[in-house]
Amino acid sequence: MSMRIGILGYGNLGRGVEAAIKVNPDMELVGVFTRRDPATVTINTPGAKTYHTDALADMTGDIDVLIICGGSATDLPEMTPKYAALYNVIDSFDTHAKIPEHFENVDKAAKAAKKTAIISCGWDPGMFSLNRVLSQSILPNGQSYTFWGKGVSQGHSDAIRRIEGVLDARQYTVPVPAALEAVRSGKNPELSTREKHTRLCYVVAAEGADLAKIENEIKTMPNYFSDYDTTVNFISQEELNRDHAGLPHGGKVITTGETSDGVKHVVEYSLDLDSNPEFTGAVLAAYARACFRMNQEENFGCKTVLDVAPTYISSLSDAELRAHCL
Amino acid sequence: MSMRIGILGYGNLGRGVEAAIKVNPDMELVGVFTRRDPATVTINTPGAKTYHTDALADMTGDIDVLIICGGSATDLPEMTPKYAALYNVIDSFDTHAKIPEHFENVDKAAKAAKKTAIISCGWDPGMFSLNRVLSQSILPNGQSYTFWGKGVSQGHSDAIRRIEGVLDARQYTVPVPAALEAVRSGKNPELSTREKHTRLCYVVAAEGADLAKIENEIKTMPNYFSDYDTTVNFISQEELNRDHAGLPHGGKVITTGETSDGVKHVVEYSLDLDSNPEFTGAVLAAYARACFRMNQEENFGCKTVLDVAPTYISSLSDAELRAHCL
Numbered sequence: 008m009s010m011r012i013g014i015l016g017y018g019n020l021g022r023g024v025e026a027a028i029k030v031n032p033d034m035e036l037v038g039v040f041t042r043r044d045p046a047t048v049t050i051n052t053p054g055a056k057t058y059h060t061d062a063l064a065d066m067t068g069d070i071d072v073l074i075i076c077g078g079s080a081t082d083l084p085e086m087t088p089k090y091a092a093l094y095n096v097i098d099s100f101d102t103h104a105k106i107p108e109h110f111e112n113v114d115k116a117a118k119a120a121k122k123t124a125i126i127s128c129g130w131d132p133g134m135f136s137l138n139r140v141l142s143q144s145i146l147p148n149g150q151s152y153t154f155w156g157k158g159v160s161q162g163h164s165d166a167i168r169r170i171e172g173v174l175d176a177r178q179y180t181v182p183v184p185a186a187l188e189a190v191r192s193g194k195n196p197e198l199s200t201r202e203k204h205t206r207l208c209y210v211v212a213a214e215g216a217d218l219a220k221i222e223n224e225i226k227t228m229p230n231y232f233s234d235y236d237t238t239v240n241f242i243s244q245e246e247l248n249r250d251h252a253g254l255p256h257g258g259k260v261i262t263t264g265e266t267s268d269g270v271k272h273v274v275e276y277s278l279d280l281d282s283n284p285e286f287t288g289a290v291l292a293a294y295a296r297a298c299f300r301m302n303q304e305e306n307f308g309c310k311t312v313l314d315v316a317p318t319y320i321s322s323l324s325d326a327e328l329r330a331h332c333l
Numbered sequence: 334m335s336m337r338i339g340i341l342g343y344g345n346l347g348r349g350v351e352a353a354i355k356v357n358p359d360m361e362l363v364g365v366f367t368r369r370d371p372a373t374v375t376i377n378t379p380g381a382k383t384y385h386t387d388a389l390a391d392m393t394g395d396i397d398v399l400i401i402c403g404g405s406a407t408d409l410p411e412m413t414p415k416y417a418a419l420y421n422v423i424d425s426f427d428t429h430a431k432i433p434e435h436f437e438n439v440d441k442a443a444k445a446a447k448k449t450a451i452i453s454c455g456w457d458p459g460m461f462s463l464n465r466v467l468s469q470s471i472l473p474n475g476q477s478y479t480f481w482g483k484g485v486s487q488g489h490s491d492a493i494r495r496i497e498g499v500l501d502a503r504q505y506t507v508p509v510p511a512a513l514e515a516v517r518s519g520k521n522p523e524l525s526t527r528e529k530h531t532r533l534c535y536v537v538a539a540e541g542a543d544l545a546k547i548e549n550e551i552k553t554m555p556n557y558f559s560d561y562d563t564t565v566n567f568i569s570q571e572e573l574n575r576d577h578a579g580l581p582h583g584g585k586v587i588t589t590g591e592t593s594d595g596v597k598h599v600v601e602y603s604l605d606l607d608s609n610p611e612f613t614g615a616v617l618a619a620y621a622r623a624c625f626r627m628n629q630e631e632n633f634g635c636k637t638v639l640d641v642a643p644t645y646i647s648s649l650s651d652a653e654l655r656a657h658c659l
Contacts, residue, residue: 023592026592026593027592030473030474030592031473103659106655106656106659107652107655107656110655127659132659134467134471134600136658136659137467137643138602139658140643140644140646140647140654140658141460141463141643141646143647143658144619144622144643144646144647144648145460145612145615145616145619145646146615147356147357147648148356191605266349266352266353266356266608266611266612266614266615267352267608267611269607270607270608270611271607272604272605272606272607272608272611272612272615273603273604273605273606274460274602274603274604275601275602275603275604275605276464276600276601276602276603277599277600277601277602277603278598278599278600278601279517279598279599279601280598280599281595281596281597281598282592282593282596282598285592285593285596285598286471286592286598288592289471289472289592289598290471293470293471296470311655311659312643313642313643313644313651313654313655313658313659314642314643314644314651315642316639316640316641316642317463317466317467317470317638317639317640318466318639318640320466320467320470320471321466321469321470321639322470322473325639325640326433328466328639329432329433329436329637329639330432330433332462332465332466332469332639333429333432333453333458333462333637333639
């Protein structure tokens with residue numbers, strides 16, 4: 008079974024999906040769809056083409072799954088329902104509070120078109136969600152804690168860049184080691200935002216900028232930094248480019264719970280990722296396989312990773328999985 | 334939705350399942366079924382009864398899922414197909430090499446009776462299998478390593494007890510820290526059996542027994558110990574009872590792989606369990622929920638954890654899961 012994949016959007020995530028398709032022999036990249044002039048977009052897959060998004064109106068017979076690599080703020084709420092009416096689709100929508108609304112919109116469009124959609128796929132939401140649900144179902148008296156990092160938060164880096172006098176910035180979210188230890192001990196600690204994570208910033212300032220003012224603006228920024236212990240380091244653009252070019256990320260879901268009085272268990276799922284967009288792209292590619300198969304079984308409508316049996320994301324047959332992986 | 338559960342077999346695992354049912358409000362223990370005289374078996378659930386296994390012939394209307402807590406060597410190959418013809422069943426069959434054969438036997442019986450069966454459920458096989466399949470599907474160029482321990486191996490403890498002059502024994506399997514580090518580094522090391530785990534034995538010898546001879550017999554025992562670096566400590570029965578009464582276990586599935594040249598990811602799933610049978614029982618109880626639901630959806634035949642979408646094991650509704658856990 009070979010799947011023909013389309014990628015809509017060619018930023019970091021789109022390139023991550025493209026890399027993932029190359030290592031999955033049962034997948035073929037048909038093309039990359041962009042809102043830019045496709046002639047200006049160079050992709051890394053010989054044989055695949057670049058198209059303007061408008062071309063998607065006429066290519067429903069050529070693509071088995073469309074992987075939508077847009078932003079959660081404005082792109083995906085509009086794009087995913089729109090294209091679920093034409094294609095099997097998958098996205099990485101990650102605005103947790105708006106998932107139910109997004110689900111309903113995509114579900115309606117996909118069901119009407121007899122298509123299958125998977126939303127909010129990646130690692131959080133995604134693999135982390137799956138681990139939270141598995142561990143809490145096994146340990147219903149337990150408690151799950153999610154930690155992020157050490158890794159780059161692009162949203163927080165962008166927020167720093169908007170400050171006057173800042174030329175460039177990179178923000179790392181870092182879990183607090185004492186919090187990790189307290190959770191693993193099974194004490195079920197109540198942890199404040201400040202106790203769970205610290206924020207570490209590398210900032211390139213314009214010549215003559217007021218560094219103390221910039222540092223204060225960062226540390227007191229509501230939502231982004233004011234609830235955290237934040238460290239600000241001023242460095243040169245050369246240092247930033249040399250030491251902070253990547254987009255590493257990761258984190259942990261730790262669940263502890265008792266099965267009887269005093270009998271404690273710790274379940275920990277941990278990711279250490281050199282590239283957030285490449286790993287997210289790899290998850291999207293694997294679940295694109297599930298999306299296609301579920302559609303072939305006429306399992307229409309919107310799904311999440313929680314609705315997908317693990318066999319559906321593997322390229323191996325059920326019999327091979329039982330013989331070699333179980 | 335409430336589920337009526339039967340437990341077949343009342344050893345450590347049966348008691349673990351019983352403890353798990355107590356913390357799942359949607360489950361009710363109907364009774365424990367035993368090959369012993371049921372009058373001699375005292376259980377921990379007020380209101381539930383003990384029955385002889387023969388009673389199972391006439392109770393098909395009273396039980397939604399029968400959780401079979403027998404041994405993999407001789408009990409389960411016979412029991413699970415037999416009772417899959419009468420009940421929805423679930424077991425923890427863990428002889429990896431014989432899973433395909435067991436699956437076929439159970440599948441035939443369950444399909445003929447329009448029942449649903451889940452086999453090989455627990456943590457390995459079970460949660461570890463699920464993590465191997467997820468991680469390898471996401472990182473198809475990657476490699477998964479499974480480590481066990483630190484934890485008690487009952488099979489190895491029993492093997493030591495069979496040596497002349499040994500009164501009691503407890504064997505711990507311990508992963509080698511250097512092997513864990515080599516795997517996490519992403520080097521994809523080739524590790525021999527000896528390089529992955531060591532074996533640590535606490536032995537109570539009879540008065541006047543030849544300790545050197547016992548130690549040599551343990552260390553050279555084929556299959557069990559001869560391929561490992563083994564440490565033997567002689568202790569008193571009091572010390573064994575005091576310090577080694579529990580059945581802790583655990584382990585790790587570590588997968589590393591690249592998504593593009595030099596871009597490396599590490600996925601690690603880790604369990605640290607105070608009680609192996611209680612955690613296994615908790616997994617069985619959660620998947621009993623899936624077994625019942627899949628049967629209600631007329632999804633008949635034999636399944637494994639790989640065939641079960643995570644939502645099926647949760648007591649929360651799909652909408653609740655999307656709103657709170659995704």
